[in-house]
Amino acid sequence: MKTRIYVTLKNGVLDPQGKAIHHALEGLGFSGVNDVRAGKLIELDLADGVPTEEIEAMCTKLLANTVIENFRIEKAA
Amino acid sequence: MKSAVIVFPGSNCDRDIQVALRDFSGHGPAMVWHRDTELPEGIDLIALPGGFSYGDYLRAGAMAARSPIMQAVKDAAGRGVSVLGICNGFQILTETGILPGALMRNAGLSYVCREVNLKVENSQTAFTSRYQAGEEIVIPVAHHDGNYTADEATLDRLEGEGRVVFRYNGEVNGAARNIAGIINEAGNVLGMMPHPERMSEPAHGRTDGRRMFEGLVEALG
Known part of the structure; x- marks a missing residue:
């Protein structure tokens, strides 16, 4: 079972990487970008029947640092 | 003072701290591999070294x-054993939750490798007893992820409890309130981005870091 974990910085946490990407986009002439936030996508190939709580535990124990990051779990069909 | 250095794959300051601990305490520290599950008995100080684990x-x-x-390491810290996390060691301490907050990518995105002016904010710790509060010292930093971040309430609490031990005198990496090093509530776990072990003998150019080790030897025997 393919499962995607999206890890993003919490609101209010400064994202220097996103800022640099924003500047680079502006440098390329893309003037319509208001803001850029960079995050991570982690793809898990899970055995059938792994419960959601266990995936959440994977996120809180390792995949995301919940001091600064949020995560979202997306199970593929 | 009996000490141990935890060695992770990718640690690269483990030998620097090993030499500093050996020279100042008179005993070579135990070098403990990350896959071990037990520390040697009777350890007074655990060092988590710099590097890129x-x-x-x-x-x-x-x-x-x-x-x-x-x-x-967590269990030992809970029992009051002193723990010193330098650079990657500080990052590891925040990632375990032993110290609050997180160390993010430097605000300028650049790797910063230079000597910095540090203000000693708290000299009432086993790590800093040989310094004067308010004293300015010079210690090198070498990191890409030293931008200390925590929510405002945590920052206020750290400041109010005297747990900000070192502060950059000037902008280095975007760290909240220029925090360079913090201590836990019990006062036995210090995490800091600068490297005192790299400024502890005359051949290093300056010796501002040596008083940390001298103070630890004095406090821990």
Whole structure:
């Protein structure tokens, strides 16, 4: 079972990487970008029947640092 | 003072801290591999060295914080054993939750490798008793992820409890309130981005870091 974990910085946490990407986009002439936030996508190939709580535990124990990051779990069909 | 240095794959300051601890305490520290599950008996100080454990994969210090030896380090810290985390060691301490906050990518995105002016904010710790509060010292930094971040309430609490031990005198990496080093509530776990072990003997150019080791030897025997 393919499962995607999206890890993003919490609101209010400064994202220097996103800022640099924003500047680079502006440098390329893309003037319509208001803001850029960079995050991570982690793809898990899970055995059938792994419960959601266990995936959440994977996120809180390792995949995301919940001091600064949020995560979202997306199970593929 | 009996000490141990935890060695992770990708640690690169483990030998620097080994030499400093050996020279100042008179005993070579035990070098403990990250896959071990127990520390040697009677350890007074555990050092988590600088470096790039696990290649900084996922987040700096994230993998190392979950390696087998860290449960023993947590237990020892809980019993009051002194723990010194330098650079990657500080990142590992925040990733385990032993110290609050997180160390993010430097605000300027650049790797910063230079000497910095540090203000000693708290000299009432076993790590800083040989310094004067308010004293300015020079210690090198070498890091990409030293931008200390925590929510405002945590920052206020750290400041109010005197737990900000070192502060950059000037902008270095975007760290909240220029925080360079903090201590836990019990006062036995210090995490800091600068490297005192790299400024501890005359051949290093300056010796501002040596008083940390002298103070630790004095406090821990």
